[in-house]
Amino acid sequence: MAKKLDLDFFGIADDDLLSSMKSSLEDIGGAGMAPSKRDLELLKSRAGVIKEILTYKLVDHHSHTFRVVDNEEMERLVDSIKDYGIIMPLIVRELDNGKYEILSGHRRHFAAKKLGLKTVTCMVVDVDDDMSDIIMADSNIARETILPSEKAKTYKVRLDAAVRQGKKTVDELKNISEDAPDSVRQIQRYLKLADLSPALMDMVDEGKIPVTAGVFLADLTPKHQAVVEEAIDTCKRCPSLKEAESLKTAAARGLTVETAVSILKGEKKTRKAAKPKKEVLKEEMFWDAVPDEIKELPLDQRVEHYKKALKAYKP
Numbered sequence: 001m002a003k004k005l006d007l008d009f010f011g012i013a014d015d016d017l018l019s020s021m022k023s024s025l026e027d028i029g030g031a032g033m034a035p036s037k038r039d040l041e042l043l044k045s046r047a048g049v050i051k052e053i054l055t056y057k058l059v060d061h062h063s064h065t066f067r068v069v070d071n072e073e074m075e076r077l078v079d080s081i082k083d084y085g086i087i088m089p090l091i092v093r094e095l096d097n098g099k100y101e102i103l104s105g106h107r108r109h110f111a112a113k114k115l116g117l118k119t120v121t122c123m124v125v126d127v128d129d130d131m132s133d134i135i136m137a138d139s140n141i142a143r144e145t146i147l148p149s150e151k152a153k154t155y156k157v158r159l160d161a162a163v164r165q166g167k168k169t170v171d172e173l174k175n176i177s178e179d180a181p182d183s184v185r186q187i188q189r190y191l192k193l194a195d196l197s198p199a200l201m202d203m204v205d206e207g208k209i210p211v212t213a214g215v216f217l218a219d220l221t222p223k224h225q226a227v228v229e230e231a232i233d234t235c236k237r238c239p240s241l242k243e244a245e246s247l248k249t250a251a252a253r254g255l256t257v258e259t260a261v262s263i264l265k266g267e268k269k270t271r272k273a274a275k276p277k278k279e280v281l282k283e284e285m286f287w288d289a290v291p292d293e294i295k296e297l298p299l300d301q302r303v304e305h306y307k308k309a310l311k312a313y314k315p
């Protein structure tokens with residue numbers, strides 16, 4: 001049965017909610033249990049109702065941009081839920097088909113399924129698609145462990161949702177940076193990464209390609225990115241920041257696999273030998289040696305005379 005959200009449900013006074021709840025949950029279950037700023041604001045504002053929802057009725061958010069990984073951190077979360085239960089409710093919204101879309105708490109939901117829990121404590125909020133995108137992004141972007149690709153997709157979902165609401169991109173970037181761990185400039189870099197091919201994005205996630213280098217590669221067309229992928233496979237190495245910049249410059253002239261391989265191997269282009277400069281023969285240079293009868297001729301006739309003389313000359 002649903003009940004109105006009561007802060008006493010958490011045993012924490014209203015004034016202490018933002019600080020005490022976060023630190024307490026971190027102590028219990030690490031970063032996986034700690035609520036985001038957005039989650040705490042929703043709780044404090046009593047934006048929804050608390051209810052127990054059947055686990056199988058919970059579905060991932062339609063724009064969820066994060067990978068839920070079954071690793072040591074997840075095991076710690078599972079152990080915490082096993083000992084203490086899900087103290088921090090999942091934030092969900094009800095769908096027309098009777099199921100509930102998770103806005104915040106995908107990892108807790110995963111842990112609950114691993115434990116075989118039949119129901120999960122959730123806070124149900126009534127929001128539209130755009131607001132659900134914003135809540136999902138804000139609730140996840142401050143996680144301690146987050147891949148560049150996840151940031152790129154999340155910032156894009158967050159910004160697109162705000163722009164659809166009529167907000168200006170410049171203003172919204174500032175708003176996002178206030179709650180996110182990145183500056184406006186860094187957020188813009190991550191937004192650019194969203195244009196990378198899946199293969200190159202994986203290399204950025206794995207740390208093989210620096211984020212800053214990935215930004216240069218993201219400026220390439222899909223065709224040129226495929227060329228870079230082939231060159232990487234050939235050379236068995238990924239581009240550095242400087243090489244990524246060189247690849248972008250080369251792409252302006254039409255990037256080929258051969259050129260990309262050459263850049264990755266650090267080969268310098270051999271310059272064509274400079275053509276020898278032609279020496280200009282000026283009349284005043286040999287005027288004193290010109291016979292007087294030739295000097296009296298018109299210029300065009302003198303030139304013809306000089307040509308014949310040069311042709312017959314043998315050093």
